[in-house]
Amino acid sequence: MRKFKLSPKVSLVLWLFVFPATLFGLGLWQAERASQTLSQSSALSQELRAMLAQVKKIAESEPGAILTFQGDEGPNSLSAMVAVPQIQTAVDQADEDLEISSIRQPIPWGTAAGALLAFVSAIVGLATAAIAGVRARRSQDQLVKSFERLRNTLPFVFAALIIGICVSTVCASLFEAISIGLWTDLSAASAKLFVAGLVLAGVAIYSAYVALRGLKDVFALFTPEPLDVSGHRIDEAAAPGLFRFVRDLADRQQAVLPDTIIVGLTQGFFVTESALRLWPEDEIVTGRTLYLPAPYLDLLDEPEVAAIIGHELAHFSGKDTIYSQRFTPIYAGLWRSLAALRRAGDHDFVLNPAVLLGFHAIEQFDRAVNHWSRIREFDADRNGTRSTSTVGAASALIRTGLILPALEQVLSHVAGNPPVAESSDTRPDLVSHTSDLVRASGWSDPVPLLEDRQPHPTDTHPPTRQRIQALGLTVDERLLKIATRPPKPQGLTFASGLFSDWKAICAQLSQDYLSQARAMRAAHRQTLQALAAAVPGETIVYNNVKPTIWAMAIIAVIFIGFGLTVTVLPAETGFANDDFTRILVAGVAMFGVAGCGIYVVYLQKSAARPLMILTPTELQTSMLDTPVAWIDVAAHQVFASNRFALRLWMDPSALLPAKKRRALYSKVDRKEHVVTLGAMGIRGMKPAEFSELIGRYHNAAHASKELSRSASEAQTIAADDLRWFRSS
Structure with a gap:
């Protein structure tokens, strides 16, 4: 499936305009919610305090007086003595809500201000780049001057853009996290949302720190290198x-x-x-x-x-060389800076707007x-x-x-x-x-x-x-x-x-x-020798059937439980008057248990046999009729998403093995020249560890082949070179 990718112009509009505008709108909405909540909390606190004062007076003179309160679920009658502590609890809760509302009231303006800073920074950056690009076409001198202004301005625009997005994201996350404290029906889900909000705010703060720390390297990258x-x-x-x-x-x-x-x-x-x-x-x-x-x-x-x-x-x-001396180094420096930011931006969404703005700016030149x-x-x-x-x-x-x-x-x-x-x-x-x-x-x-x-x-x-x-x-x-x-x-x-x-x-x-x-060449030879020496001899790997055995055990328990329930509690399960159906269901359950048991025995026996035998020269497996020579493998990859598999891209000139019938999850694609070996996993190894092990064998075989070929050809080449250079 082809991965959908936005065009640079669409990405630029989304990150520099739509994203800050969305954050700005979110900030205004949060500010409106904060203002309403603060007003409601203040009014409720005052109302409850006045009620508490009145009830306390009644309780002092007539403790047993019955008072009727209007609640959400209708009228509720309580004695004055009982009502005082309950109203006090409500006052404390209202005061806590009022405090939370007061704390979170200014936060939305941080969301809006950060978004506005990012939006204005984007406008300034785009305008500066456009003006500089137009002036650069007037003369070489204007090209140098305009570019120097741009490269001096861009780091500050980048910083403002990153800070704005980070501030807006942090404030929006903190506001929603704090707002959970106002919920009256707090639950485990509420707690998870609260933690998620704090985590998101923490990620934004850390991203801002990393982005700004990396941004200072932009200034250093402008320094011309010899x-x-x-x-x-x-x-x-x-x-x-x-x-x-x-x-x-x-x-x-x-x-x-x-x-x-x-x-x-x-x-x-x-x-x-x-x-x-x-x-x-x-x-x-x-x-x-x-x-x-x-x-x-x-x-x-x-x-x-x-x-x-x-x-x-x-x-x-x-x-012209003065032009090259002034312009070329800083032009190359900006490209180095943006390339570094792009690499960092692949793992940090905060940097994406700055990277897009930077490449758009340099393209104007x-x-x-x-x-x-x-x-x-x-x-x-x-x-x-x-x-x-x-x-x-x-x-x-x-x-x-x-x-x-x-x-x-x-x-x-x-x-x-x-x-x-x-x-x-x-x-x-x-x-x-x-x-x-x-x-x-x-x-x-x-x-x-x-x-x-x-x-x-x-x-x-x-x-x-x-x-x-x-x-x-x-x-x-x-x-x-x-x-x-x-x-x-x-x-x-x-x-x-x-x-x-x-x-x-x-x-x-x-x-x-x-x-x-x-x-x-000596360094290359040392690398080949190190790769060839890194091969660990013979390694036997086994299929990791333990997770599947546990799964079969759980399924068997479910079958047993279902069968016992139908047999022991027929009335409760609706089978009291239907003996045939009850026996049939119990039989199916027993058959399921037996099937799970048979499959577990099969897995245990198959796990006792080697799945693959890795040697310095070849990969042997019971899934194929012949071994696979490492030197015939062009590339490899280990997959572990849906089902564990080792995929080998074979050299076009290599003879492909045939798949054995019992290797259900393996495949030999002769058209694409690809061999796929399926398994449940590798016992005692994670997928990354197994991939690294395969890579060591693969690299060692090719390194040994190249070393052997170099050694066999050395004499002939040396003699040819001697005649070649003498003839020169």
Whole structure:
């Protein structure tokens, strides 16, 4: 059955308007009830006190005088002496009701005030988001300013919204809980309602505490975090040609020079003024930074590199990196904040309105962000062509998109199988190998890549085709032929002339990547070994028939009681004059008792046999004709709602076992490739414990399989890698 889910707009209206309005109406209704009850309690107290004074005077002069009182059940006559303590009791009760009414009278206004605070907070939040979103479309500067105002306002709006809902919920619950004290016919049900009201109020208070405590983390999440980047800082001594090239481009564009140039392996070209955390040195880099990917440099010619670096320097001159430094971190911070609130809101209804309001607010900026991102990239493309030709710029856009698949193929190969033994002549150079792969295999089809966006760590870029069209060119055969020309031979590339020792830099970047790949692979292997070692050997589990036996015993007692009643008390049960029916009913009862007894004996015998035998390699069970190998199980789940069952999703290539006839509650679905093993339960285990046990066997088998496969393939892979890298 498909789960019904409200649309975001409907949820927003319900939580921000309907829910507070309902609480506000409830508060007004409670206030009216409180006012009426207070007036009635006050009048009754005064009336009873006056009556008590009169009766006391009569009792002092004539204790035996008979007085008639009008009650709910009619007139009631009592002597004056007897009436005094009863009236005193009524006065005490009326005073207690008056005190309760006085205590609860202001509480409804808390319900209404909290709801009003939540409603106003929602209006303020929505209005702020709408105004900020409109202003953000006017200019980049307005985008940053509007967003800063919004992110400074939202936490306080969130806090007011949460406090308002919590105050309203707590007051409404307390009012109804206190109101139970005014009931004259208190009972066990009344006491349960009172406790329920207090529990609901307690839950609301605790939810408010947790929500507000978590809300303070929103401020911390806005703090920009350094961007993690893998690469090396390059100085002018290591790349004199590169620094001259960049200075020349900056002079021609009248652009600002970067403070730092980083050469890496795995990212695309980008510039930023945000803080970077450089790996593997764990160094924090600040200021204007230009990042250059070595594999791209090795496959691009001078006009293409000039176009790309000119494009990136244009971001400096256009103050785009300042925009990114001010806007991108807080924009990402707000997303992190809302994601954290959403995770908390899944278990806390108090946070739902704040989460919905937050996501609605940030969505108002998405269109403006995309709009200005496109404009910034188009402007940077045009400025970048000042340092080269438009054809070079267009070719660079296509060629960088083609480099990425080749680079990913190389990196994924060595990440999965990093070479272990290295020497000076076999140390891999992933940069040159990427170029060699293109020389040997050619480029991939460029047409599907024209709609892709260039990789960038902070902003989205427009599609490549649109960027080329914005330069005044069309993607034709001539342009594609230029972009897909073969790479130059090693040592003759444009990049090799920019650095003092280009090969050493590429080797160092490759070594860093391989070291990280080995560390990740070693950690993965340790995880597999831990999973494989966690298997507990052989485990025998039995069907838990005890609850069913108890149920049969209770049913048998009911049958016995019914049969004895009909037999011993025929007159009282209406069977005194119908011997046949009495005998028939008694016989049915005896048959029921016998049936329960036979079923109990069957259960006890079946419980003595193992339900399942779990071994490190397979699951054996009497419900199937053949065991189930753990490596053939893709996933599993234990169900315990209606009937206990272990469901196994089998690998599509696995041979399915057949179900035995006596396994009534088991099933083998060959169409869906699912095996379901039914039971009454697992003796001595809760469903979660049994599921964890199955998971240990399942994970251990797959871990052992992967370890065995890795060991058998290691020699072949190592030899292939040695030949692969030597050929590079």
